[in-house]
Amino acid sequence: MFSGDPAVRRWDLLDIVSVLDVDSVLERATAIAAERTRAQGLVLTLVDEPAPGGTDAEEPSSRILSVRGMDAAEAAALRERLGASGLRGGPGARPEQDVSRLGDRATGREVLRVPVVVGERLYADLLLLAPPDGFFDDDDVESIAALGRVTGVAVRNALSYTLSERRRESLELAAAVDRSIRPPFLLSDPLTRLAEGALRMSGARTAVVVQVATDPDRVDVSAGAGVTDGVLARTLGAVTDRVLAAQQDGEGFVVRHRELTVWGVPLDPEHAFHGVVVMLLDGTHRGPSADDRELLGAFVRHCSLVLDHAVLQHDRQHAVLAADRDRIARDLHDGVIQRLYATALKLRAGIRSGEDTGGHGDEAVREIGDSIRDIRGTVFELERGRSASLRGDVLALAREYEPVLGFLPAVRSWGPVDSLVPAELADQATVVLREALSNCARHAGAGRVEVDVAVEDGWFTLWVTDDGRGMAGSDVPSSGLRNLRTRAAALGGDLEVQSAGRGTVLQWRVPLDR
Incomplete structure (x- = not known):
């Protein structure tokens, strides 16, 4: 017998609608139905939506979700005996929400069929097997009908939240x-x-x-x-x-x-x-x-x-990789290979003339050392990849050269460097900075180095300032500066080096909108 206390009924319904999980809603509804009606058994079945391309004449598939008071085989047999009895409206039509009172010939007991309707479709089907006295009274039927309707609303709310x-x-x-x-x-x-x-x-x-x-x-x-x-x-x-x-x-x-x-x-x-x-x-x-x-x-x-974009990006990656390979090959040919070739010619000339090659040998060692450092820089450039921040790259290079210089270069940035400098230009700028810091370490004898990067009036500018012995007193190879000037010219910019007495200021300037 369903509780006749209206307060208890209201609490039962509130207990269901307060839940925002579909499985929990159905679990509470079946527990309340079994407890309040003293049903000897129940079977809760979920009804699937028709598959795409199906016809209205096809019976929707279903699966048993919960069973009480009987085993799975007995539950399946009960559903098979009852079939679609009480599920008025037929497949494809809007199901009725009324509770059906059915008789089970095998047990001689009454069965309540409670449809749980969500929107325009049958979502679940609850079968309640009568208590030992064999039947449900009218109060049970009325209360279970209300429970079924509220469960449908609660399931719809839970589905909306889940969605x-x-x-x-x-x-x-x-x-x-x-x-x-x-x-x-x-x-x-x-x-x-x-x-x-x-x-x-x-x-x-x-x-x-x-x-x-x-x-x-x-x-x-x-x-x-x-x-x-x-x-x-x-x-x-x-x-x-x-x-x-x-x-x-x-x-x-x-x-x-x-x-x-x-x-x-x-x-x-x-x-x-x-x-x-x-x-x-x-x-x-x-x-x-x-x-x-x-x-x-x-x-x-x-x-x-995204896959379309990935294909285009992948093609662009290959194009960038090919361009990088061409650039690296050009840099190696114009710089390292030519330097090594010139060194070999000097040594060969000294050997043929019979002169003391000691001076030539010392110079050759320096040239070969410079070439090795250039090759290492190229390998590092290939391995490190591109970071998301030019400022970060500049700071990383400054820290990298701290042990070589004996001090940490001062780094300053001006303007929206990270947001306005394109990736290709940022990559070139880090290569230029590496060459400039390498020259400071090898040739300038500096006690202080300052690095400034700036974006202003459509231009990107890199300054490297040191307090070393200046260009007149240094042995900076002209090929290094020529390489930096070539990089700037290729991007529509220029290189300017100022050295009046002690100290040097290198300015590498390139337009942003090229």
């Missing part, structure tokens, strides 16, 4: 895919993040990004997340035709294969390959809802755009 949280999560996962194409990157990186995001959003056991190649019997897996075992290979082999159709016509699919639900969402980029995101959901997972399909579809469409 908002999932939308937030999908934005975070999309941002992770975006971050995966920050140079340097591999084309497999965004695909892996896509598979991981699809796995998390769908709750699947496995998520893979696949493509059916020219051979329609072979499915190529480009990236995957979750459980990748023999089940995946067998399942993909069984749904190859559906994957190929989705890849060609851009329409998703949801099909059953043995104990799994296979869900496919096509990728549709302009430049990247046309593949399909395939997820395997196990038997405990309800099929994807309309919200599931809408959320994951939006995520995959976003990833399609």
